[in-house]
Amino acid sequence: MSSITLNNITKSYGNVQVIHEFSEIFQDKEFITLLGPSGCGKTTMLRMIAGFEKPTTGEIKIDNVTVSSPSKFVPPNERNIGMVFQSYAVWPHMNVFDNVAYPLKIQGVSRPEIKHRVENALESVHLSQYINRMPDELSGGQQQRVALGRALVSEPRVLLLDEPLSNLDAKLRESMRFEIKEVQRKFGITVVYVTHDQTEAMAMSDRIIVFNRGVVQQVDSPINIYRNPANQFVADFVGKINFLHGESSNGTITFSGGQSMSYSGDKLGSVVVAVRPENIFMTQDRGALRGTLTHSYYLGDENDCRVDFDGNIIRVISSGRSYGEIKAGSQVWLDFDEYLVFQDDGVDYTKILS
Amino acid sequence: MQVKNFLSFKTVLIFLIVLFLLVFNVFPMCYLVFKSFTGESGFTLEAFKRIYTHALNWNALRNTLLTAGLSMIFGVMIAFPLAWLVGRTDLYGKKFFRTLFVMTYMVPPYVGAMAWLRLLNPRVGTLNVWLADLFGLSQNLFNIYTIGGLVWVLTTFYYPYAFITISRAMEKMDPSLEEASKISGASPLKTVLTVTFPVMLPSIVAAGLLVFVSAASCYGIPSIIGAPGQIDTVTTRIIDYVYVGSQEGLSDATTLAVSLMIIANIVLYISTFICGKKQYITVSGKSTRPNIVELGRWRLPLTLLVSLFALIVVIIPFATVAMTSFTKNLGKALTLDNFTTRYWHILFTRKGILDTAKNSLISASVAATAGIIISCVMAWLLTRTRAKGRQIPDFLITLGSGTPSVVIALALIMTMSGRFGINIYNTLTIMIIAYMIKYLLMGMRTVVSAMSQIHPSLEEAALISGAKWQRGFWDVTLPLIAPSVVAGWFLIFMPSFYELTMSTLLYSTDTKTIGYELYNYQTYHSQQTASAIATGILLLVIIVNWLLNKLTKGEFSI
CATH class of the missing domain: 3.40.50.300 (P-loop containing nucleotide triphosphate hydrolases)
Structure with a gap:
């Protein structure tokens, strides 16, 4: 009123x-x-x-x-x-x-x-x-x-x-x-x-x-x-998110571990790629990026996984039913379904919550 | 604009309270100190030199320090185990013992002196005679008219101060500290010695110092017990000097009073600013239920020990005083032949007693009412506002309360007899002011702690519901702090009602108080009448305690 x-x-x-x-x-x-x-x-x-x-x-x-x-x-x-x-x-x-x-x-x-x-x-x-x-x-x-x-x-x-x-x-x-x-x-x-x-x-x-x-x-x-x-x-405070550091040039982002993916946005130089765990698509046959599944936790409604991505541990969430399909230690392919790119200002936003 | 008015309202309140304290507390004390250090030609230590060339005064000072010091040590040695047993163990009858020990706190100390005088008189003391008969001794064991006797009575009447302070601290202690010790494998005794005691040490020291100051400032006990034994203390010397009446007497009294005040203030400083800073006790918002130690096979023996203590220290003295009030001939035992209600008849009919009781009732009621109003305002200022300077009245009230009664009374006499435009000497007003300065702190602490436990959002909820803050205070805050306000009122009322020391100095023919009247009967006229008055006061304490319990629905009893 x-x-x-x-x-x-x-x-x-x-x-x-x-x-x-x-x-x-x-x-x-x-x-x-x-x-x-x-x-x-x-x-x-x-x-x-x-x-x-x-x-x-x-x-x-x-x-x-x-x-x-x-x-x-x-x-x-x-x-x-x-x-x-x-x-x-x-x-x-x-x-x-x-x-x-x-x-x-x-x-x-x-x-x-x-x-x-x-x-x-x-x-x-x-x-x-x-x-x-x-x-x-x-x-x-x-x-x-x-x-x-x-x-x-x-x-x-x-x-x-x-x-x-x-x-x-x-x-x-x-x-x-x-x-x-x-x-x-x-x-x-x-x-x-x-x-x-x-x-x-x-x-x-x-x-x-x-x-x-x-x-x-x-x-x-x-x-x-x-x-x-x-x-x-x-991005960090609302929901769960992974931050990955990389370099952006000529329509590609090269991650610190050496792998790269194509990028059509306008950010150049040091960047941070932010991707939510449920927006990462994980398969065993093919994809854009490679990693190793280290752990997976069965939560009933979801399957909460950790993937070693060239030394960085990233979180991936897939449906609960997928639990057990991929064994820990296996090579996996990752696709980023939806992600954001921020200019990297050198500040770690996961550590300053207040 | 409204905010501004509100701010100035706070300032005015603080100003009024500070003004009251400045005029009747700070100024008289300062004048007293000033007086003791000035002679006819400016600053001088002449007065101190004169005082301390008398061996009598040196002796008095030594006696005061010795008796207060020993009472402090014994008081804490009794209070700590007692507080622990009553508060933290499964001792039988804990509640009863607690009430018993705390109630001693509300009883005028001189009643104890009267009782022990009867019990341990070197020739005819009841207990002495009984013990001598029991063990077939040719001579009596104890003599009350000694330093030892004085220490005994002071200790039995001032340990409750330590007991209450230590009990409160124990209640506030986070029980998980002790649980952590037990889970680490320590036995209950080991836990007490390595965790409970060290954590509580600042409170224990503060409790001890409180006993020290109270015992050193006490007049009733040393004057009743010390006088026959010719043991002087600083307080009795001061009052003797005042009674001399001459200008010189008054000046000597001032100088001695300043000595006592310096001792008390140093102790007060240590206990508030040094011990106060080291308080480890964290008060959590929720009421933590302290864990109870099971005494096991020690349960019965320890209960018996505590009962024996209660019997000797509380029940026998009170019973003695009550019995004395019914005794015809004090030289004989209380048998049916020797029984009389004459003295109770006197108590209820003699005009002198009734008048003094009325005076005490009026002055104590006024002091308690005015005091509790100031306490409420202070509680509000301290817990609900960030008004600048709100700590000043708090500090002054603490200071006033820590000042020995004799000093307060003397300072008021010196300054309020017309020399500075205010003449209230020989009136009830001066008594009321003296009582307020001495006992305000008790009321204030009670209300402040109640207020700080009320979450401010309860008041904010009233504001947001549309109530003005006054209305919110009336509807929400007041009902919630009411039990504490009532308790605080009685905490000022009771000690004011039977007050002796200040009344002894401030009374006039028309403004004698019941405490003074009792003292007079005890010393000069009739011990039985004095005992009847004392028993009357004891009954009043019990009734007030019961009333308080009813009024506050069991939340408070003294």
């Missing part, structure tokens, strides 16, 4: 700049994910939208109304935002009903109305039968849904979620992802979601903003983030 506009936002604590200048507009009903390793500034970004932190410079507008600028600052309680905290922040001294009813009580909504709306909110987060429970009688997933219900009950313009699933187990995390997405569709709400889990980001977002060290790396749809990462950091 509303857009969020960020204009030239920066944030510093003393001399330490934690967010570098950033501008973006989050559209109405859009599901935006702020993705990055811990300490990258994504939570700070979210807290500035909420109003818990004040940007050092720049302006934040919600629905074209300025909520934060050098001359104006609307405190969080006047922003009409819903938020789910990483620790849930479910008040331990109030039962489920009172927790969820709180925003409505503040607004001075009438009692019957509160009852009605809380019941609705609890229904949409599947908690109706726990209405009188105290938080310590609830599991982590249920507490998380109380927090979600509380964030939604006053039908806010914007919903902020700060790593809401990070304290849940894998199975629950997966089902909650779809529940949150469902709730967003139902309420038609603008969502800003913070996570360090790239699968979560991929599964839920309309657009993903990748952060590293306070600098925005890429703003794009999940598919573009994955298939056309803007740089090696994004």
Whole structure:
């Protein structure tokens, strides 16, 4: 129901700049994910939208109304935002009903109305039968849904979620992802979601903003983030990837081990070829490049392999059914189905995650 | 704009608290020090020279250092094994013992002196006579009117300070440190000696120093036990000098008080800034359940040993005081013939006692209420803001609390009697201020630790729900810290209620306190009446403890 506009936002604590200048507009009903390793500034970004932190410079507008600028600052309680905290922040001294009813009580909504709306909110987060429970009688997933219900009950313009699933187990995390997405569709709400889990980001977002060290790396749809990462950091952080160093000239890339492959792109000189393990096609009869299969691990849905490529170990993923077809130690042929080429600036992007 | 107002609001709060502390804490202390180093012609050590040419004062200083030092050593030697047995083993009746030892902390120390006086009087002490009969001795074993007797009573009443400090540190210690030692093959005893003890050493030293300062600043015990035995300590000398009343007396008192203050401040410095820095104990966010050591075949013998200790140190003295309050003739045993409720009747009817009780009740309530408000504000400033200068009041409060009571009272007398435009001498106000300066820290620590355990996101959730921060504080923070606020209130109230040392110096005809009244009865009039008052205070401690337990749903008891 509303857009969020960020204009030239920066944030510093003393001399330490934690967010570098950033501008973006989050559209109405859009599901935006702020993705990055811990300490990258994504939570700070979210807290500035909420109003818990004040940007050092720049302006934040919600629905074209300025909520934060050098001359104006609307405190969080006047922003009409819903938020789910990483620790849930479910008040331990109030039962489920009172927790969820709180925003409505503040607004001075009438009692019957509160009852009605809380019941609705609890229904949409599947908690109706726990209405009188105290938080310590609830599991982590249920507490998380109380927090979600509380964030939604006053039908806010914007919903902020700060790593809401990070304290849940894998199975629950997966089902909650779809529940949150469902709730967003139902309420038609603008969502800003913070996570360090790239699968979560991929599964839920309309657009993903990748952060590293306070600098925005890429703003794009999940598919573009994955298939056309803007740089090696994004390529490495989202999904699995192999980086191979080589030299590009005259339409060929020669790898450090001596083998080469044809290349039609425009990068010349020292380059890094980035290829995702599932985009490497491995056979025993023929292909473009040669290697030796050293290990393969059966994971059920996939066959996770390591191939010695002239001294570099690269990861190859093929379908689970192919496990055992090729014996460890055999010569294999490799074809790169889809890959990216980056100019090599000498920095190892696999080692700097934060 | 709103942010700016908010900031200045914090600054104003800090300013107000600092102002209070500056006027009633820092300035009087500084004046005291200044006074002791100046004569008619500027800076001089004349006053110190005069004081320490009296052998009496040298003796007093030596006695103070000796008794406090020995009490510190014995106190820690008792407290560490006790804290370990009660906190970390499967000792029988752990909870009961814990309550018993901690409750001693809330009992006025002079009650102990009264009890041991009756028990170990060299001629007629009950315990002495009983022991002599038992072993057929021709003369009594113990004499309470000695340095040894003084150390004994100081130790039995100040070891709980160490017990509480060490117990808390033990609770906070990460149990996996000990588990790692056991998995490496160390026996439980070996683990205690090689891991638990070294990790806890800074806390143990801090606990010992706390006992030292408390024992050195104690007035009640040395004045009740030391006076008949002619053993002076620095505190009794200071009060004697003040009672002389002359300008010279006051000036000598000042000089002695500064000596005591210097000792206390050095100790405080060591324990906060040197030991404090070396704290290895990491507090994890989750409440770690310490692993319990099974004592095996030692379980019963050790329980018996701890019971014996509790019997001698806690139960016998308290029972003695209670029994004394029902005894007609103190020279005889408490039989039916010798039983009377006369003194309890006096307790509830004599105007002098009721008036002083009322004075104590009023001043302790006001001090506790004002103190807890400051504690809450400080807790908020320390845990929720990054306001500049918020450490200053924290430091000053710690300093005030570490200053011996005699020194605080004397400094207030010197500065608050009109010389500098404020005259509150002879009023309850000066008592209230003295109590606050001395006991504020206890309340503050309790509220701060409760507040730091509340995740800020709980308050942020209220803000994002649309509540103003005041409303959020009321709806969310306050209910969650309420048990600690209540506990903190009582932690200031109780010691203020029965306070003796400062009241002895600050009272006037209309503002006598119950502690002073009790001391007066004990020393000059009737031990039985004093015992009835003391027993009344003991009952109050028990009732408060029970009440606190109820009010906080078992989260807190003293």
